[in-house]
Amino acid sequence: MLLEFLRSWHPRFEPVPAFRQSGALPYAIVNNRVVFLLVTSRKTGRWIFPKGSISAGMTPWDSAAKEALEEAGVSGEISTSAIGAYRNTDKGVPVEIDLYPLRVEAQLEAWQEMDQRLRHWALLHETKRLLSDRALSRIAETLHRQLTVPRLMQ
Template sequence: MVRKDDHNSRGSIQCGALCWRENGPDLEILLVTSRDTGRWVIPKGWPMPGKTFAEAAEQEAWEEAGVKGVIHPVPVGSYHYSKPELAMELEVVVFALKSTKAAAKFPECKQRRRTWLSLEKAAGLVAEPDLAALIANFA
């Protein structure tokens, strides 16, 4: 389990939420656009003081996508990506969040787009190969 004291607040690790919901017999994954490049990503961000990684991922899901739900405390995996403006490679520890509500208004609703997609389509839209594999194999 990843604990809040396993990191510093601006290290090379972020926490992300793989938000999912059932649509009939199928699972759907939520993707949001990044603010800087507009590419499709999952909600993610820096660890937060006083919160576990899972709790921080849950907070990011709300702020970036307007999604509330049940977060699983054990990571489903991780992936890496480059953040050129910080000149660093980051690891994102990913937690599954079963969506119970998607609000129309949320903190970053004017800065991002969001979409629910099948596992296959979501995996095809993200740029990071490890994230694509994590999404494709989520079930």
């Protein structure tokens, strides 16, 4: 139990606004099943969701949609509410990345970073297996649950 706690523990920090990023959590519903789109990072080749610095003059969610188009070649309806956040480092500096669900409506055959990354559609169990960051897995699980659990009638 202690080992599990230590694996997922991260010291709290308040990132400077300049060190906050946004990312997209691209998904689609195929045959009534939720599938997620992952891309490989350029530096390590690990599977991640598209992310990057928030572009000047853009909202975090619009910037996340831009990253999804550049890194994965997809576009669609982006949520204005983050589904979750996780921590990472960029050149040794801690950053907090907010992820915004992006329901994919179009996928390009050619896109800006296609020669630098792979992309892969996966069901939740494979998504969790491919993601090395447990925080990303938990965020994907949260979105999956929101999309699949019937809402209670009010």
